[in-house]
Amino acid sequence: MNIYDTLKERGYIAQVTHEEEIRKLLAEEKISFYIGFDPTADSLHVGHFLGMMVMAHMQRAGHRPICLIGGGTATVGDPSGRTDMRQMLTDEMIEHNCNCFKKQMQRFIDFTDDKALMVNNGEWLHKLNYINLLRDVGPHFSVNRMLTAECYKQRMEKGLTFLEFNYMIMQAYDFMELNHRYNCKMEMGGDDQWSNIIAGVELLRRKDETPAFGLTFTLLTTSEGKKMGKTAKGALWLDPKKTSPYDFYQYWRNVSDADVKKCLALLTFLPMEEVNRLGSLKDKEINDAKKVLAFEVTKMVHGEEEAIKAKEAAEALFSGSGVLDNVPTIKLSSNTIGSKIIDILVQEKIFASKGEGKRLIQQNGLSINDEKLNDIDKILSCEDFIDNSCMIKKGKKKYYRLILQ
Known part of the structure; x- marks a missing residue:
């Protein structure tokens, strides 16, 4: 052709x-x-x-x-x-x-x-x-x-x-x-x-x-006409120091159903027969297409090893299998104990501002170790850590692992 x-x-x-x-x-x-x-x-x-x-x-x-x-x-x-x-x-x-x-x-x-x-x-x-x-x-x-x-x-x-x-x-x-x-x-x-x-x-x-x-x-836009690649933290960068391979993978894993086929065609080298097959999947099956998209794009940008790590991290979180070593991890010093959770998450740039954090908590969008957080002034304590690890869930699909050093 x-x-x-x-x-x-x-x-x-x-x-x-x-x-x-x-x-x-x-x-x-x-x-x-x-x-x-x-x-x-x-x-x-x-x-x-x-x-x-x-x-x-x-x-x-x-x-x-x-x-x-x-x-x-x-x-x-x-x-x-x-x-x-x-x-x-x-x-x-x-x-x-x-x-x-x-x-x-x-x-x-x-x-x-x-x-x-x-x-x-x-x-x-x-x-x-x-x-x-x-x-x-x-x-x-x-x-x-x-x-x-x-x-x-x-x-x-x-x-x-x-x-x-x-x-x-x-x-x-x-x-x-x-x-x-x-x-x-x-x-x-x-x-x-x-x-x-x-x-x-x-x-x-x-x-x-x-x-x-x-x-x-064509410009890379969503089915709603908005530019793709915009995240809460800004642009979706190709530099792993600016956008981690895990966050990069998750971006493509979470694109809307209507955008999957277009992204597969534009951003991977998969044959069009496979693109059409994956793009025609419906309901829960479309998630299989999103996994393929996320893996292929991450592999091209960050290499196969990083793509595998990102995939394993996502599977560990969403299916309960595998290890959590590749989940985005934030190391905290022991003197962080006693500080407000919201202050820590703003400092670590999980939230862009206190206002964003407060709104999410009020909307029941923040969890600690699978428990919804409803106290804006919640203090981080030793009891929040299991084997020096604490899992934060932001929204429906973003996870962060806090580790005490």
């Missing part, structure tokens, strides 16, 4: 610039293509995961991914999807974040023997001469048309800065530079990047009269 049809069948493709030309190109040539990643944090999150899956599918079909790290554009800030201006980063912060990204990407993409490239656009953007850029690229951009782009509309209400206005031009320039350096023929990205991607395609076609193509993939 043509890789284009594979991506379409699995539900990745949102919009394309030249569908029939792209399908023909991907069938007849092995091309270089790129996806951009802004290094605004020291870890990728689950929103980036979809892009890496697209790159992995393309690479398996013989095409070469270029992971473009926005070391230059990150100093400006992408206005897409924003109502406020992004924080500007120092060169040192950007370099550190880029290094973190590459380590995570290597789990998905094979960078050996130039099978994939990682490039930082700071390499050319920092050297640009402003006058030359205006003369070279400026005539190919209509300000009127740029202002109609969705990425700018959302910023117009609070005020779009000239700094951010340049972002589309810089991203288009990236595509042109990658085409000149590596014969890159296609830019891919999330559907919120459509305006920026069109700008790059049109710049190459107008200025260089070079065939260039754009493709956006």
